[in-house]
Amino acid sequence: MVIMPLTKENILTLLEEVKDPEIPVLSLVDLGVITGVEVSADDHVTVNMTPTFAGCPAMDYMKKDVERTLEKHGISNYTVNMTFDKPWDSNKLSEKGRQHLKEFGLAPPPKYDLILDLDILEHVKCPYCDSDNTDLRTPFGPTLCRSMHYCNNCKQMFEQFKPL
Amino acid sequence: MNELAIKDLLYKLADDQLILGHRNSEWTGFGPILEEDIAFSSMAQDKIGHSLAFYTLLQELGEADPDTVAFTRNAEQFHNSQLVELPNGEYDFSLIRHFLYDNAEIIRFEMLSQSSYEPIAKVATKLKGEVKYHVLHANTWIKNLGASTEEAILRLQSALNEALPYALSMFEKSKYEQELIDAGVYGGEEAVKAEWLKRIQAVLEKTDLKLPDVESIEPKFGGRYGEHTEHLQLLLDEMAEVFKIDPTAEW
Numbered sequence: 001m002v003i004m005p006l007t008k009e010n011i012l013t014l015l016e017e018v019k020d021p022e023i024p025v026l027s028l029v030d031l032g033v034i035t036g037v038e039v040s041a042d043d044h045v046t047v048n049m050t051p052t053f054a055g056c057p058a059m060d061y062m063k064k065d066v067e068r069t070l071e072k073h074g075i076s077n078y079t080v081n082m083t084f085d086k087p088w089d090s091n092k093l094s095e096k097g098r099q100h101l102k103e104f105g106l107a108p109p110p111k112y113d114l115i116l117d118l119d120i121l122e123h124v125k126c127p128y129c130d131s132d133n134t135d136l137r138t139p140f141g142p143t144l145c146r147s148m149h150y151c152n153n154c155k156q157m158f159e160q161f162k163p164l
Numbered sequence: 165m166n167e168l169a170i171k172d173l174l175y176k177l178a179d180d181q182l183i184l185g186h187r188n189s190e191w192t193g194f195g196p197i198l199e200e201d202i203a204f205s206s207m208a209q210d211k212i213g214h215s216l217a218f219y220t221l222l223q224e225l226g227e228a229d230p231d232t233v234a235f236t237r238n239a240e241q242f243h244n245s246q247l248v249e250l251p252n253g254e255y256d257f258s259l260i261r262h263f264l265y266d267n268a269e270i271i272r273f274e275m276l277s278q279s280s281y282e283p284i285a286k287v288a289t290k291l292k293g294e295v296k297y298h299v300l301h302a303n304t305w306i307k308n309l310g311a312s313t314e315e316a317i318l319r320l321q322s323a324l325n326e327a328l329p330y331a332l333s334m335f336e337k338s339k340y341e342q343e344l345i346d347a348g349v350y351g352g353e354e355a356v357k358a359e360w361l362k363r364i365q366a367v368l369e370k371t372d373l374k375l376p377d378v379e380s381i382e383p384k385f386g387g388r389y390g391e392h393t394e395h396l397q398l399l400l401d402e403m404a405e406v407f408k409i410d411p412t413a414e415w
Binding site: 050051053054055056057083084085087088089114116121137138139140141142144148162164 | 199202203205206207209210211212213214216217286287289290291293294296297300301
């Protein structure tokens, strides 16, 4: 059952349903891991994805979730590829995605020039009280994409989605 | 380009990451503080992911699938340097090894991101961003502990002296070395080593630790050609235990 014309835009709308299993408020489209959608003349749908972190155990799950979502909407003629052709970096998170992260209690990564230095990690805005008076506790956290920080203003630990 | 040369390069990159990834994972549940437990566990996960990316490139060149390659070879078929297979020892040794290893690995990835062999260039471009966090972690701890108490300095210095002959073996040349350099695939071990010495020296200068004269040290070569310490086979036996009981097991 195909309920709408197969276009790139419509497929992207469908994929809005697929969330990051570790951050359920964030869609894969907003996360920036969907790097391309193509619909061929004979209605074959190709979705290209790229991992956030190469060792992220959720990537395989996300790929299957994309396939399940396409199937659910009656699309059976598809290919989902996971490649490093357009590698992910944290600047690829959408504005909507950043807002959702903050509401979820995770500091969104700052937009940066892709040259990572300590300053970027040490001055993270607290997602709870917006203070910049925070310290990096450790660049590693409960998942590969998070670092841990402490807010000296509201005296709480918080996590950041790491800039990469 | 000689495909054997590319495979040799991919195997050494992948095997280093897999074996150190496994060693890092042995800190899970045993870290000296919770943050370090999490750090070594996270780096383990990253490194095993990196090895998967390189084993996948090998599979595209006709080698067996990543699980088979990772879990069914014996020690003499591994191309990792002996540095990564050594037991974790105490935290001081693991930290020094992590510092020496990751400062070299990031240089390799920076170099490979410019490789004329496009599949490696793409993977390296991605992974160098992740390894930055490993380098940042190692350098921060070395700077803090290397300029702290007498005991910390003594322990780190002795770990550094012990690890260096093994660390220098990371730069053991491949038999295809010149071919890879001439084809623009890889800048070569001598170039990595020269840059590595500069970078680790810059960190050590901020501490009370002294880098021994590396020219007078004989590197523990052999790893790149399948010669290993007795520790590697024991590690492989443990790592492949579940796979050997049931290769189709999923968890």
